[in-house]
Amino acid sequence: MxxxxxxxxxxxxxxxxxxxxxxxxxxxxxxxxxxxNGAGKTTLIRALTGTTDAEGDVSVFGRPPRAVARRRLGLLPQEFTPADRLTARELVTYYAGLYDETRDPDAVIEDVGLTDSAGTFYEDLSGGQKRRACVGTALVNEPDLLILDEPTTGIDPTGRRELWRLIEGLSDDGTTVLLTTHYMDEAETLADRVGLLADGKLVALGSPEELIARHGGESRLVIEVDDEGRAETAIAAAGYERLPGERGVAVPAGPKEIPPIVEALEADGVDYEGLVWRQPSLEDVYVTLTGSDVPTAEGAT
Ligand SMILES: Nc1ncnc2c1ncn2[C@@H]1O[C@H](COP(=O)(O)OP(=O)(O)OP(=O)(O)O)[C@@H](O)[C@H]1O
Structure with a gap:
């Protein structure tokens, strides 16, 4: 392990x-x-990297965190603000100077997709480019374990996807990756396994598929409608109960139950704007087990 x-x-x-x-x-x-927020993700990362004392046993590569050879570990902290007046290349080169053996900084810059911006000051990079430059600093020593605390928070969707590809590529090459994220699609897309923390406790552990099957609930039809009360009455008359905690009026329904629900709405003259049928996702697992909504990009720290 x-x-x-x-x-x-x-x-x-x-x-x-x-x-x-x-x-x-x-x-x-x-x-x-x-x-x-506040579930303990950063504290867990700090316990794994030996920057906070914790009770219990933690080992990384079979050793206590503080005894792990520095070159084996790459860490991107949640709060990391490099000097504005360093170019992306200077930043990565600076970090390379901390190790005896490193990769060629230009190769790292290429891996994080910043070759064209290598000479740009950090302060002039876009949000996504900044975060990728920071990931680059964690890659200079070719770590066997890469720990990323919210690597894509605040990055636009294209930048996030680029970082996902980078992380997948590193994993394909054998790097072990441990990351925290506020984005359920990120965990679902990237992670082989997910650990869900709530109030400091690990309340679920497994592959995204396992967690969804165990805690995600049923597939559902979501009725987008102004008059939610009227839609709820119509579906209740047809024997369906509204699922709480969903945007719109959601009803547990398999594909075959879509027509009777639509008929019930039509029969009552409910003026719905849209119908979305969807299977449960990691987001549903999160909502079910934590009792809180998934944070939005703006709300994430
Ligand atoms: N150095 C500290 N001193 C006092 N309390 C702390 C300290 N670090 C964390 N905490 C508290 O411990 C709890 C867990 O915090 P932690 O930062 O690990 O959560 P998190 O899941 O990383 O949150 P976020 O998603 O907001 O980053 C919170 O209640 C936080 O206020």
Missing amino acids: VVNAENVSRRYGETVALSDVSFSVPEGEIFAIIGP
């Missing part, structure tokens, strides 16, 4: 940041930690 955490707990005064968290990450896996 590359990472092994057993009964890891951390308190800050009265606040329980982590409570008995246990999981392990095998070589080559992409493991995503998800959870609401």
Whole structure:
């Protein structure tokens, strides 16, 4: 196992940041930690990298975090603001100077897709380019384990997809990746396995498919309508109950139940604007197990 955490707990005064968290990450896996603000994601990363003391047992490459050879680990912290007046190439080269053996900084710059902007000052890069330059600093030592705390927060959709491709490519080459994210589509797309933290506890652990099958609930038909009360009455008359916590009027329904629901709406003259049928996703798992909405891009920290 590359990472092994057993009964890891951390308190800050009265606040329980982590409570008995246990999981392990095998070589080559992409493991995503998800959870609401304050769930303990960053504290867990700090426990794994030895920058905070925690109770329980943590080992990385079979050793206590602080004893791990620095060159084996690449870390992108959540808050990382390099000097504005360094170019992307200078930034990556600066970090390369911290190790005895490193990759060619220009090759790293190419990997993070910044060759054309290598000479641009950090402050003049776009949000996505900035974050990619930061990821580059974590790659200079060709780490065996890459830890990324919210790598794509604040990045536009194109930039996020580029970073996903980069992370997938690193994983294909054998790098183990542990990341935190507020984006459920990111975890669903990238992660081999996901750990869901809520109030410091690991409340679910498994592949996205397993978690969705276990906690995601049924497929559903979502009726987009102004008069939700009227739609609810119409579907209730046809024997269907509204699912709580969804945007629009959602009804648990397989594909074959779509026609009777539509007939019920039509029969009552409900003026609906749209119908969306969808299968459960990791977002539903998150909402079910944490009781909170998935944060929006603006709300994520
Ligand atoms: N250094 C600290 N001193 C005191 N309390 C802390 C400290 N670090 C974290 N906490 C508290 O521990 C809990 C977990 O925080 P943590 O930053 O690990 O959560 P998170 O899941 O990373 O949140 P976010 O998604 O907002 O980054 C929170 O209640 C936080 O206020």
